Amino acid sequence: DRVVLATHNPHKVEEFQSIVRATRPDLDVVGYDGPEPIEDGVTFAENALIKARAAAAHTGLPSLADDSGICVDVLGGSPGVFSAYWAGHTKDATANLELLLDQLSDVADPHRTARFVSTIALVIPGGAEHVVEGSWPGRLATAPRGEGGFGYDPIFIPDDQPQGAERTVGEWSAGEKNAASHRARAFAALTPLLADL
Numbered sequence: 001d002r003v004v005l006a007t008h009n010p011h012k013v014e015e016f017q018s019i020v021r022a023t024r025p026d027l028d029v030v031g032y033d034g035p036e037p038i039e040d041g042v043t044f045a046e047n048a049l050i051k052a053r054a055a056a057a058h059t060g061l062p063s064l065a066d067d068s069g070i071c072v073d074v075l076g077g078s079p080g081v082f083s084a085y086w087a088g089h090t091k092d093a094t095a096n097l098e099l100l101l102d103q104l105s106d107v108a109d110p111h112r113t114a115r116f117v118s119t120i121a122l123v124i125p126g127g128a129e130h131v132v133e134g135s136w137p138g139r140l141a142t143a144p145r146g147e148g149g150f151g152y153d154p155i156f157i158p159d160d161q162p163q164g165a166e167r168t169v170g171e172w173s174a175g176e177k178n179a180a181s182h183r184a185r186a187f188a189a190l191t192p193l194l195a196d197l
């Protein structure tokens with residue numbers, strides 16, 4: 001089975017390839033370099049559908065897209081769908097996380113709770129559309145740590161680690177992240193739907 005992955009983010013491609021290899025090795029995930037649609041949705045689901053529909057229309061193949069971000073509780077769920085552009089019009093990951101840390105400079109534990117969210121849309125040309133979501137709860141560190149992953153990973157401390165462990169995702173291996181992340185959780189919810197491709 002072949003499915004198009006409609007993303008221009010090479011980190012997402014790498015993570016999807018590794019998640020799919022671990023759970024659906026028979027699935028052939030191909031990249032997408034067609035036109036990038038305007039992501040003007042106000043929810044993760046709307047943006048994921050915009051991207052997956054564009055790829056399905058362009059390729060004629062079943063298409064997946066991930067729209068994701070970090071949602072901080074004391075900020076009412078922001079940056080949310082604006083995560084990629086939080087600090088301005090260029091996708092500057094360092095500026096984004098520095099701004100977020102500044103915004104939380106007066107916020108102490110236990111109020112630094114946040115979650116990563118991954119929403120995946122699957123669009124089958126002339127067929128069904130599905131949307132699934134995965135969420136990964138944790139807390140924000142006060143300074144970035146670690147070189148792994150991308151985006152906000154150096155400031156996100158997942159809850160699902162041994163009591164007292166404070167490692168950011170930047171300090172996790174790719175294998176650890178891809179077994180536990182919001183993206184892995186969303187993909188797990190997608191698995192039954194991929195069975196009828």
Ligand code: ITT
Binds near residue numbers: 007083084
């Ligand atoms: P595509 O739209 O081409 O897929 P993008 O990076 O612009 O790529 P989004 O619009 O979904 O994708 O923005 C997601 C942003 O959320 C991303 O740029 C990061 O800042 C953040 N993000 C999402 N998943 C993340 C993860 O696993 N680790 C760290 N940050 C993440």
